[in-house]
Amino acid sequence: MTYAKTTVFTEEQQQLARVAKALAHPARVAIIQLLASKKTCISGDIAAELPLSRTTVSQHLQELKALDLIRGEIDGLTVCYCLNMGLLRQVQQQFTTFFTDATAEDVCGPGASCC
Amino acid sequence: MTYAKTTVFTEEQQQLARVAKALAHPARVAIIQLLASKKTCISGDIAAELPLSRTTVSQHLQELKALDLIRGEIDGLTVCYCLNMGLLRQVQQQFTTFFTDATAEDVCGPGASCC
């Protein structure tokens, strides 16, 4: 990606794209669902549930952590990852607004003016 | 990407990731917003509004079209792109369900059992 001109996109568009990118891999979707189901928060247990190596899972966890969607607390030898509920709810609102605005008017239906 | 083991993720997770990937670039978010605002549906006009070359915009349009999020109708020399409202509403529902499930319980708040 050559993001040289990206400054022209609005911060809103970039923020939505950033979060969408975090969800753009089934492993990361699965991780969030796993944490939500609270069967486990421990890093190693998450890796055990997924069809990926521990290294790769750790990488996906770091990516989610970089966006602050999840948080990790060190507890002795293990690390406990938890969802950042506040941010997730905020993000949900962003997506809802985006989709609601996009689907507000049936622009190109029968009788539309644009085409 | 070596998607060799991806079959183990559920179809639901893969579908969400697929759509998220489509939204994972500000240009594609901007395109959808532009089409929704219906100032134009014409391919060339879309390219003119974005800080990217016509070639690159066309590529982003193809990507959205591949997922059927937008549709293109040839009208003589121009092509008119329109949002697929039905699918967008379906996708919105998927995201809403995902986020609602994820934020249902404040698993790791004070008094949580997991950590």
Place this chain on the structure above:
DNA sequence: GTATTATGACGTAAACATACGACATAGTAC
């Protein structure tokens, strides 16, 4: 017919993402 226009397809360079083995760190157990 030729000239012009709008569009997509092709080729490609650079940046990025994915996956994983090997190593480093840091805590626990003894």
Place this chain on the structure above:
DNA sequence: GTACTATGTCGTATGTTTACGTCATAATAC
């Protein structure tokens, strides 16, 4: 102290995305 365990970091191979110039196609204008 040593042995073991849970994590993360590093390096790296492979695949994907992004961006764009150039070319091909197909419709219009004359």
